[in-house]
Amino acid sequence: MGWGIRGFAKTGSGFVLHTALKSPEPHIQEFMMTRFSPAILSAQCMGDATLINEVCNVFLELFPGQLNALQLAINQEDIVLTQKELHKIKGTIGVVCLPEFRESISQLEATLKTGKIMDFKPQTYMAFESLKELLEEAKQFQIGKKI
């Protein structure tokens, strides 16, 4: 099983919440896949509602800029720059996402660091798309929708 499939693919038993939610139907599992973790955010903020709100707002305000920088690096096919952007993103998302998701970004970053990567653009773009989904989930969380 390749890295991309384990980390980001939308098929199979790829992502962590598949097992956590124990849904028997694969298509339902896909729908319920999530990256954002209110529990991690809450733990990081010691359950303080004001701080959770503030940190989430900072994330929503500044994370799109990091995503734009990543997209730019991917489009330029600049492996070094992409790795650097992913490194920053890895730090940022650690505050709000599931550890397994952060780990998959970390693995991609490590792969890029070695320079030995086949299909640079598809793999990094898949990561980019899943990071966009994380942002969407954070938005939903902040406006009080159940995710």
Next chain:
Amino acid sequence: MKTIFVVDDDPVYQRFMQSHLNQLGYQVKSFFTGEDCMENLYQKPFAVILDHYLANGESGMQIMQRIKSVENRTPVIYLSGQDDVSTAVEAMRIGAFEYIEKNGAAFVRLRTAIERLEKVQLRKGNIFMRLFGS
């Protein structure tokens, strides 16, 4: 109000840090480069929180060495995005007060480290008072 310096080239993490530290009652001064931090070290911050991986090719380790050579008593809390034992060992060897990985428990560990730092400083203050009086 005590001031903590945060040195990180990631503006998002800087802001996260600022929110947490303000809530704990500290004033925060953020710097994107180690050089900027060094220039302001005369302000004697309560602690410096330093990221391993800085912009302009700067290494957090080198900056920590420079901080320690100028102001050895300034506690440095070292942050890293890498789960790497050798980096942690090296940071502690140079004189980091604590090594924290930027993961899901980073801010919990940061709070614990700062509480511990407060206790250490208090103990040092008490010893000083006992030795030299008020």
